[in-house]
Amino acid sequence: xxxxxxxxxxxxxxxxxxxxxxxxxxxxxxxxxxxxxxxxxxxxxxxxxxxxxxxxxxxxxxxxxxxxxxxxxxxxxxxxxxxxxxxxxxxxxxxxxxxxxxxxxxxxxxxxxxxxxxxxxxxxxxxxxxxxxxxxxxxxxxxxxxxxxxxxxxxxxxxxxxxxxxxxxxxxxxxxxxxxxxxxxxxxxxx
Amino acid sequence: xxxxxxxxxxxxxxxxxxxxxxxxxxxxxxxxxxxxxxxxxxxxxxxxxxxxxxxxxxxxxxxxxxxxxxxxxxxxxxxxxxxxxxxxxxxxxxxxxxxxxxxxxxxxxxxxxxxxxxxxxxxxxxxxxxxxxxxxxxxxxxxxxxxxxxxxxxxxxxxxxxxxxxxxxxxxxxxxxxxxxxxxxxxxxxx
Numbered sequence: 001x002x003x004x005x006x007x008x009x010x011x012x013x014x015x016x017x018x019x020x021x022x023x024x025x026x027x028x029x030x031x032x033x034x035x036x037x038x039x040x041x042x043x044x045x046x047x048x049x050x051x052x053x054x055x056x057x058x059x060x061x062x063x064x065x066x067x068x069x070x071x072x073x074x075x076x077x078x079x080x081x082x083x084x085x086x087x088x089x090x091x092x093x094x095x096x097x098x099x100x101x102x103x104x105x106x107x108x109x110x111x112x113x114x115x116x117x118x119x120x121x122x123x124x125x126x127x128x129x130x131x132x133x134x135x136x137x138x139x140x141x142x143x144x145x146x147x148x149x150x151x152x153x154x155x156x157x158x159x160x161x162x163x164x165x166x167x168x169x170x171x172x173x174x175x176x177x178x179x180x181x182x183x184x185x186x187x188x189x190x191x
Numbered sequence: 192x193x194x195x196x197x198x199x200x201x202x203x204x205x206x207x208x209x210x211x212x213x214x215x216x217x218x219x220x221x222x223x224x225x226x227x228x229x230x231x232x233x234x235x236x237x238x239x240x241x242x243x244x245x246x247x248x249x250x251x252x253x254x255x256x257x258x259x260x261x262x263x264x265x266x267x268x269x270x271x272x273x274x275x276x277x278x279x280x281x282x283x284x285x286x287x288x289x290x291x292x293x294x295x296x297x298x299x300x301x302x303x304x305x306x307x308x309x310x311x312x313x314x315x316x317x318x319x320x321x322x323x324x325x326x327x328x329x330x331x332x333x334x335x336x337x338x339x340x341x342x343x344x345x346x347x348x349x350x351x352x353x354x355x356x357x358x359x360x361x362x363x364x365x366x367x368x369x370x371x372x373x374x375x376x377x378x379x380x381x382x
Contacts, residue, residue, distance in 0.1 A: 082351075088280035123381035124315055130362075154371050156362065160273075167358030171321075171347065175380075180345050185381035190314035191372050 001025055002145055005039035007056060008047030012072060015114040016045055022120075023148030035059060043068045043141060045109070050075040050085065050092050057099045065102035068138040071162070072109040074169035081177055084170055093132070093162035106133035106142055107162035110169040113176070115184040120150050125188035128152040130168075132161040154189060192216055193336055196230035198247060199238030203263060206305040207236055213311075214339030226250060234259045234332060236300070241266040241276065241283050248290045256293035259329040262353070263300040265360035272368055275361055284323070284353035297324035297333055298353035301360040304367070306375040311341050316379035319343040321359075323352040345380060 004020045006013050009031040020027045028041055044064060046056060050073040057064075075085045075092045086092050097105040108131045109117065116122040117129075129146045131153060133139050139155060146153040156165055168187065175181045195211045197204050200222040211218045219232055235255060237247060241264040248255075266276045266283045277283050288296040299322040300308065307313040308320075320337045322344060324330050330346060337344040347356055359378065366372045 082349075088278075088354075123379075125379070125381070154366065155369070157365060157369070158273075161362065161365070163279075164358040164362040167355040168362060171352065171355040171359060174348060174352070175345065178346070178348070181380060181382050188314075188316065188379045188381050189366075189372060190316070190376035190379050 002043055002141060003041040004028070004145065005030060005041030005044045006047050007039060007044065010047065011114040012109065013045070013047035015117040016047055016072070016109060018118050019149040019151065020145060022150065023145055025145055025148070038063055039067075041067070043070060043145065045070040045072065046096075047072055049073065053092065053096060057096065061100060064100055067103055068141055069096065069100055069103040069105045070108050070142065071096050071105060074110050074166055074173060076170050076173055081174055084166060086166070089163070091162035091166050093159060097159060104133070104135040104138040105159065106131055106135075106138055107156075107159065107165050108132075108142060110165055111172060111187060113172070113183050113186050116186060117151070122186055122188040125190065126150070126152045128154050128189035130154045130156040130165055132156040132159055132165055134159045152189065193234055193332060194232040195219070195336065196221060196232030196235045197238050198230060198235065201238065202305040203300065204236070204238035206308040207238055207263070207300060209309050210340040210342065211336060213341065214336055216336055216339070229254055232258070234261060234336065236261040236263065237287070238263055240264065244283065244287060248287060252291060255291055258294055259332055260287065260291055260294040260296045261299050261333065262287050262296060265301050265357055265364060267361050267364055272365055275357060277357070280354070282353035282357050284350060288350060295324070295326040295329040296350065297322055297326070297329055298347075298350070298356050299323075299333060301356055302363060302378060304363070304374050304377050307377060308342070313377055313379040316381065317341070317343045319345050319380035321345045321347040321356055323347040323350055323356055325350045343380065
């Protein structure tokens with residue numbers, strides 16, 4: 001069993017809490033009112049929109065040292081829906097990893113809509129969570145959390161692959177915004 | 192019926208020829224020995240690896256004026272499998288569009304492995320061809336070619352979305368190279 005803290009109580013935070021619960025893990029769900037409450041989990045999922053990350057990092061940086069920190073954001077410019085707001089050769093995850101040098105930062109859950117996490121499937125396919133990061137042990141821990149909930153975990157490679165995962169997340173959001181797919185569908189992975 | 196020229200006789204060129212044939216379109220398939228043969232189609236698919244594009248563009252630039260030119264490339268660094276070889280804020284398609292200002296350039300077929308085009312499915316899902324470009328009529332023509340073959344066509348947005356399509360293609364190739372998916376699988380789209 002892994003102790004998991006989830007910061008953010010929106011649809012994604014709730015869906016990831018449901019995943020962790022299905023897998024039999026211990027879940028601490030922290031909302032805005034819990035800013036003074038320490039995140040106690042070995043794994044801390046930052047289930048907040050990209051613009052909220054910097055405040056969390058500055059508030060909780062010391063507390064996150066040594067922990068596995070999971071970035072789920074898609075830093076889309078939601079005014080234009082036409083670009084990401086991070087440098088073209090970077091990613092939100094790279095920024096967080098730079099700001100939290102003593103944490104083991106992973107990218108995950110940004111390519112799966114909340115509904116597909118909650119229901120465990122996208123269409124007839126098992127929902128596949130793509131995980132990128134540079135720490136193999138951290139990836140193994142999160143992989144166990146994901147697979148224990150009946151989801152598929154995929155190793156998307158090094159932390160720098162967060163760039164491609166964010167591009168995929170952006171594309172998927174723009175397809176849903178254009179009503180070419182629904183928010184309960186999206187990209188599924190066929191082995 | 193649309194007249195389609197395909198430059199490149201590798202697995203992707205053959206698979207796209209099969210798609211066009213299934214849709215009842217006229218197909219001209221041109222290999223390396225046909226460098227002096229004009230591409231006669233209204234739609235010209237450049238089904239070659241990225242490094243071969245510049246020579247084709249310089250040889251056939253005048254001939255491609257006015258035509259719909261389809262770029263299918265994934266400009267992956269195949270030595271390292273760790274990056275794309277185009278600028279981070281650009282794409283192979285943007286380079287071709289700049290080199291062929293009198294053509295109507297589209298990105299398509301770079302997120303579907305050859306086998307999924309040939310068989311028409313990825314797992315139990317209909318293969319979805321994502322198309323990006325700035326010319327609505329050109330996209331409509333290619334969409335008709337794709338859907339007439341029983342595939343799904345998706346409008347991925349403007350030409351600048353080729354950046355995200357190339358990231359998706361890169362990710363899919365790296366997952367297959369790491370044997371996490373097969374070359375007959377990959378990303379499927381669930382509506």
